[in-house]
Amino acid sequence: MLDIKGKIFLAPMAGFTDKVFRRLCSRFGADVTVTEMVSSKALVLGSAKTKELISFSEEEKIRSVQIFGSDAKIMAESVKILQDEFEYDFIDINMGCPVPKVVKSGEGSALMKNPSLAAKIVEEVAKVSRKPVSVKIRKGFDDENINAPEFAYILQESGASFVTVHGRTRAQLYSGKADWEIIRKVKEKVKIPVIANGDIVDFESAKRAYEVTRADSIMIGRAALGNPWVFLQIKEGFEKGYVETKVLPHMKIRVAIEFFTQLCSEKGEKMAVLEARKHLSFFVKGIENAAKIRDKINRINNATELLEFLEELAASLEKKESFVDNIL
Numbered sequence: 001m002l003d004i005k006g007k008i009f010l011a012p013m014a015g016f017t018d019k020v021f022r023r024l025c026s027r028f029g030a031d032v033t034v035t036e037m038v039s040s041k042a043l044v045l046g047s048a049k050t051k052e053l054i055s056f057s058e059e060e061k062i063r064s065v066q067i068f069g070s071d072a073k074i075m076a077e078s079v080k081i082l083q084d085e086f087e088y089d090f091i092d093i094n095m096g097c098p099v100p101k102v103v104k105s106g107e108g109s110a111l112m113k114n115p116s117l118a119a120k121i122v123e124e125v126a127k128v129s130r131k132p133v134s135v136k137i138r139k140g141f142d143d144e145n146i147n148a149p150e151f152a153y154i155l156q157e158s159g160a161s162f163v164t165v166h167g168r169t170r171a172q173l174y175s176g177k178a179d180w181e182i183i184r185k186v187k188e189k190v191k192i193p194v195i196a197n198g199d200i201v202d203f204e205s206a207k208r209a210y211e212v213t214r215a216d217s218i219m220i221g222r223a224a225l226g227n228p229w230v231f232l233q234i235k236e237g238f239e240k241g242y243v244e245t246k247v248l249p250h251m252k253i254r255v256a257i258e259f260f261t262q263l264c265s266e267k268g269e270k271m272a273v274l275e276a277r278k279h280l281s282f283f284v285k286g287i288e289n290a291a292k293i294r295d296k297i298n299r300i301n302n303a304t305e306l307l308e309f310l311e312e313l314a315a316s317l318e319k320k321e322s323f324v325d326n327i328l
């Protein structure tokens with residue numbers, strides 16, 4: 001039996017939560033990891049590029065593949081392919097993506113406006129899936145269509161094993177505050193476990209999110225970017241009542257170096273340099289002269305040079321930190 005209660009999920013984030021980043025977050029305590037969303041249509045068409053998105057590292061504990069689409073038969077077909085070719089613990093269906101191209105095709109968050117199709121998708125997928133099926137939804141499509149509780153109930157009745165709720169509407173995208181009250185309303189409406197998502201960034205917000213939503217688990221997205229130890233800090237907070245672990249700037253860069261090294265061996269140096277930029281810009285957040293450092297990183301085109309730059313940066317930050325430590 002898959003037990004997803006009391007866990008911390010790393011949210012799926014297209015362009016960020018590849019195997020290397022998921023591995024890093026797992027090492028820092030993420031209990032559940034989800035692939036970036038993959039197109040069910042592309043899977044059925046046999047796209048090798050799509051399949052490349054679905055590979056897990058040993059460190060990942062509970063693993064999920066997230067699929068999107070709007071054709072129930074194709075989605076079920078894609079799950080047949082997935083379960084024959086990959087090892088994972090549950091399938092997650094994306095019903096929250098706000099991207100215009102996806103919404104125009106009736107996929108992602110558009111399904112929240114089409115509950116009968118959403119129900120059919122879950123039914124067909126659950127029928128063929130040997131693993132549990134979950135759905136990730138939003139508060140609703142827009143302010144005139146806030147339906148997460150009723151929608152989640154329909155998904156439950158159609159065979160969903162649990163739901164994740166991002167407390168924003170599609171219209172809000174990622175702006176404004178996530179509404180945790182709506183997540184609590186979902187929790188009151190359904191029997192299946194509910195995962196709370198949106199604006200959980202540290203132990204304090206995790207604690208409040210549990211109190212307000214009464215959810216079974218929590219999911220963290222943006223706060224994990226350049227900050228994978230957030231999982232460890234939240235767990236420490238729940239164990240001790242406070243967070244002791246502080247991550248000094250030089251430690252952040254040391255973790256970034258390890259991440260980049262992994263990225264090189266996974267994707268090759270050229271691709272790693274390009275892909276590392278977006279992650280490194282989060283890792284240097286809050287460090288003195290972050291804008292200058294980012295600018296420099298973005299102009300480096302080769303892995304050896306980037307590694308040298310990061311090593312020097314870590315060393316100089318460490319020197320500064322021990323100097324301050326000696327004064328105090």
Ligand SMILES: Cc1cc2nc3c(=O)[nH]c(=O)nc-3n(C[C@H](O)[C@H](O)[C@H](O)COP(=O)(O)O)c2cc1C
Pocket residue numbers: 011012013014015016036037066094096097136166174197198199200219220221222223
């Ligand atoms: C860059 C980016 C990519 C995302 N990609 C996905 C995705 O592929 N599938 C999905 O269900 N949600 C996706 N999301 C939404 C997140 O999973 C999450 O619901 C949202 O960021 C709110 O959580 P947070 O406040 O903890 O970041 C993405 C969010 C961001 C910022």
